[in-house]
Amino acid sequence: MAQxxxxxxxxxxxxxxxxxxxxxxxxxQALVDWMRxxxxxxxxxxxxxxxxxxxxxxxxLKQVSHHLTAVEPVSEMLEELKLKFPDVHRVQADSQxxxxxxxxxxxxxxxxxxxxxxxxxxxxxxxxxxxxxxxxCLIWNQRDLNVDWVMALNNLITPYEGTTPRYHSGDWKxxxxxxxxxxxxxxxxxxxxxxxxxENVVSKRLLSTSFIAxxxxxxxxxxxxxxxxxIFEHLGKGPQDNIEFPYITYAYHFKRLTL
Numbered sequence: 001m002a003q004x005x006x007x008x009x010x011x012x013x014x015x016x017x018x019x020x021x022x023x024x025x026x027x028x029q030a031l032v033d034w035m036r037x038x039x040x041x042x043x044x045x046x047x048x049x050x051x052x053x054x055x056x057x058x059x060x061l062k063q064v065s066h067h068l069t070a071v072e073p074v075s076e077m078l079e080e081l082k083l084k085f086p087d088v089h090r091v092q093a094d095s096q097x098x099x100x101x102x103x104x105x106x107x108x109x110x111x112x113x114x115x116x117x118x119x120x121x122x123x124x125x126x127x128x129x130x131x132x133x134x135x136x137c138l139i140w141n142q143r144d145l146n147v148d149w150v151m152a153l154n155n156l157i158t159p160y161e162g163t164t165p166r167y168h169s170g171d172w173k174x175x176x177x178x179x180x181x182x183x184x185x186x187x188x189x190x191x192x193x194x195x196x197x198x199e200n201v202v203s204k205r206l207l208s209t210s211f212i213a214x215x216x217x218x219x220x221x222x223x224x225x226x227x228x229x230x231i232f233e234h235l236g237k238g239p240q241d242n243i244e245f246p247y248i249t250y251a252y253h254f255k256r257l258t259l
Contacts, residue, residue: 024056024208025141025194025201027111028249032063034188035107039135039253041065045106050095050126051113054080057139058088061109071098095122100129107135114138115165118172120179127181127256136182136254140167144191144246149234156226157206164211167250182254190249199239203227 035041045065049057052070054077061068070090072078078092093099095117108126126136145151165171176182194201203224206212212220231237 022200022204024054024112024205025192025245025247027057027060027139027141028190028192029060030190031060031139031249031251034251035060035064035137038186038188039107039137041107041135043067046104048098048100048105048108048129050098050108050110051116052081052090052111053077053113055085055088057109057111058085062088069100071095096125098125098129102128103131103134105129105134106131107137109137109139111139112141115140115167115169115172118165118175120175123175123179123181130256132256132258134256136256138172138252138254140250141247142167142250144248147246149230150246152230152234153202153206153227156223156230157209157212160211160215162211176254180259181257183257185253185255187253188251190251192247192249193244194247195244196242197240198228198231198237198243201243201245202231203239205245 041047041064043064043066046067047061047065047069049055049061049068049070052058052072053074055070058068058070058081068088070078070081070085070088071093072081072090073092073094075092078090081088081090091099096119108130130136143150143154145154176184194205206227207220207224212223215223228239231243235243237243
């Protein structure tokens with residue numbers, strides 16, 4: 001199967017798959033209640049984690065249903081997922097060619113991923129495999145830029161971003177304009193704290209960013225020192241000190257429309 005992966009995602013995530021699993025934050029537990037009570041999902045519903053990466057969102061889906069499939073195009077990420085979740089059915093595929101029978105899936109989730117493949121081919125394929133009235137859910141963790149030291153860190157990495165697809169650009173929303181496949185049902189917003197050492201939840205987390213991971217090692221190490229300098233200047237904490245990193249989680253719920 002031909003893979004249509006953004007080159008930054010392919011290069012960056014293939015290099016930092018293990019770091020991604022170790023350093024990326026989890027998600028708010030409140031998302032489980034959202035899936036059960038707002039989406040009415042239960043243990044018999046068929047769920048897909050599209051762009052599953054190393055499986056960071058799978059623990060929440062596993063609390064909701066026994067019928068899960070993880071779909072991920074980058075082989076290195078899929079290997080990490082296999083090590084962490086050997087019991088979860090997984091396939092290497094991309095969003096434009098899903099290996100499912102038409103109208104067979106109750107809900108498809110994209111956690112921290114949809115901005116990489118926000119195109120009409122993906123929408124059409126997701127629409128094809130979802131049941132009538134099925135759910136298409138897009139979820140992102142975003143650093144809370146209302147906190148001064150978080151904004152200072154953001155200012156360090158933004159110059160490296162270039163044209164890399166990102167949630168905050170809002171470009172992914174354009175695919176939902178002038179289409180009759182999905183209707184936005186709701187948007188939920190949650191807050192949570194990623195806890196751990198400065199080295200893990202600040203430095204390593206930021207180094208797992210796709211466009212940072214493609215930089216030369218020397219430049220990455222220089223950025224790591226600058227990240228930790230920001231934290232020391234604002235909070236007086238060193239790399240092995242514990243920290244709470246504030247995040248805001250956005251959950252978009254789209255309903256499949258019948259053509």
